[in-house]
Amino acid sequence: MNLKKSIGLIALILIVDQISKLYIKTNFGLGEYINVFGLNWFEIRFVENPGMAWGSKLSDFLPISEPFAKVFLTSFRLVAIGFIAYWLVNSIKKEAPKLLIIAISLIFAGAFGNNIDSLFYGLMFDSGTTFNAQYNDWVGYSGVSQLNYEGYSNMMQGCVVDMLRFPFASWTWPEWIPGVGGDHFTFFDPVFNIADMAISTGVGILLVFNKRVFPVKGE
Numbered sequence: 566m567n568l569k570k571s572i573g574l575i576a577l578i579l580i581v582d583q584i585s586k587l588y589i590k591t592n593f594g595l596g597e598y599i600n601v602f603g604l605n606w607f608e609i610r611f612v613e614n615p616g617m618a619w620g621s622k623l624s625d626f627l628p629i630s631e632p633f634a635k636v637f638l639t640s641f642r643l644v645a646i647g648f649i650a651y652w653l654v655n656s657i658k659k660e661a662p663k664l665l666i667i668a669i670s671l672i673f674a675g676a677f678g679n680n681i682d683s684l685f686y687g688l689m690f691d692s693g694t695t696f697n698a699q700y701n702d703w704v705g706y707s708g709v710s711q712l713n714y715e716g717y718s719n720m721m722q723g724c725v726v727d728m729l730r731f732p733f734a735s736w737t738w739p740e741w742i743p744g745v746g747g748d749h750f751t752f753f754d755p756v757f758n759i760a761d762m763a764i765s766t767g768v769g770i771l772l773v774f775n776k777r778v779f780p781v782k783g784e
Contacts, residue, residue: 566666568657574667578674582759583681586726590690590710598730606733612756613724632722639683639721646680649673664770665778671767678760682725687718727756 589611598610615635653669690710718724735751771778 566657566663568654571653571657571666571670574670575674575677578671578759578763579678579681582674582678582763585728585759586682587712589728590686590726591712593728606731608730608732609728610730610756612727614727615724632719635683635718635722639680642676642680642683646673646676649676662778662780664774668767668770668778671763671770675760675762675764675767678763679725679758683723684721686723686726688716688720688723690717691715725758727758727761729758729762730754730756 589609593609593611595611595613598608601607601609649669649672653666653673656666656669689712731753732751733753735749737749738745738747740746
């Protein structure tokens with residue numbers, strides 16, 4: 566797989582990812598959702614992620630302010646994207662297996678797509694999720710965001726837009742089970758986006774087809 570095809574794959578993922586995010590951001594209120602085709606297990610739900618995977622934030626683990634944590638996390642992602650880009654180009658030059666190049670391209674596209682949100686969405690939209698210094702937390706507005714560049718935050722402090730949710734099953738644990746008795750549980754509960762899917766697929770390829778993407782010489 567050559568560089569041109571790799572760039573084409575990356576561009577396709579980025580276009581689909583950003584179009585879906587812009588549509589959700591400008592047509593759904595925060596927390597609003599619909600069931601696709603009337604299915605209870607397939608939702609389009611507007612959620613914004615101010616931090617890392619699963620909605621966690623760096624400031625939850627370190628004694629730093631949330632705005633600084635966002636800048637640090639976005640900067641770290643930029644560095645990671647740089648390393649992934651180098652890995653991709655180097656793999657293409659070395660004529661690595663096609664499957665490896667596809668996997669790296671997917672991971673790069675996903676990381677790049679989410680970092681676009683972190684870098685620019687805080688500047689591009691007038692509402693959505695904004696940092697509230699009084700409560701030291703991210704607070705959502707109920708209205709639909711407008712793409713007018715007034716900004717709800719600063720550069721590198723935007724939130725990642727998520728919208729895909731597949732709650733395949735839900736139940737309440739029996740009261741007699743220690744620790745979780747009486748609690749409601751949903752499988753699969755996370756909300757994610759196209760970029761997340763690209764990253765997960767790329768990583769999945771590396772894990773499942775490990776021997777094909779990293780062949781050992783002589784075998």
